[in-house]
Amino acid sequence: MxxxxxxxxxxxxxxxxxxxxxxxxxxxxxxxxxxxxxxxxxxxxxxxxxxWPLGTKTVLGIGIGTVIGTGINRETLEELQLLWKPALVITFTLLITGILVGLLISRFLGVEKIVALLGAAPGGTIGMSLVGAEFGVGAAVAALHAVRLITVLFLIPAIVNFLAPVGGPDALK
Structure with a gap:
């Protein structure tokens, strides 16, 4: 075909x-x-x-990045002035947790260290898969991130709905 x-x-x-x-x-x-x-x-x-034709993933990545980027405006920057501390805590917590989980997976489940580290790293499926491809393990990294992404997309909205009373997201405060 x-x-x-x-x-x-x-x-x-x-x-x-x-x-x-x-x-x-x-x-x-x-x-x-x-x-x-x-x-x-x-x-x-x-x-x-x-x-996929050469460059397709790059073009799609640029498109997705542009869609996300257009959501950044002055209000976003004003919010970031208030949220920079939590943003740093979240970022470093995710990085450290990803490294620890990757090392544990590699050691106890026998997964190649580079696959485990990139698979446990916070980040998008496309980005981490591209990094993995540079190391020759793109498909394995993509598989790990696809499972993570699908699971997160199914569970997090349900968890947020469960934890947010009728008042909506502001009620979580």
Missing amino acids: PSSVVLLLYLLAGASLGGVMLLTGIPAGPLLGAILGAGLLSISGQLEIAA
Whole structure:
């Protein structure tokens, strides 16, 4: 089957389940649905692994970064003046925890150290997978982050809804 047809089928699978998840109202549902749709098609073994054209992931990464970047404005910077201390605590806690978990996974579960460290590192699936690819372990790192991302996207909204009384997110304060 031509690679362009394979890509189209993966895109259709991702878009279909992403569209269905959009209807659920789950935060980041379309992203989660697209991951699951394309992933389930890939796992099924009905198609060969998608071969994306050179530079596609870079272009998509730039697009995602641009979408996130457009959300940064003066209000964001004003909030950061109040939140810089918690931001540093969160960042360093996640880094230290990621390193410790990575080392423990490597030692006790026999996972290659570079895979365990990059897989446990805080960060996005794309970014960590690209770093992993530079070390020759991109697929393994992507797999770890995909499981993490899917789990987080399913659980965190439910946990936030459980912990936030009827008053919404401000009620958590």
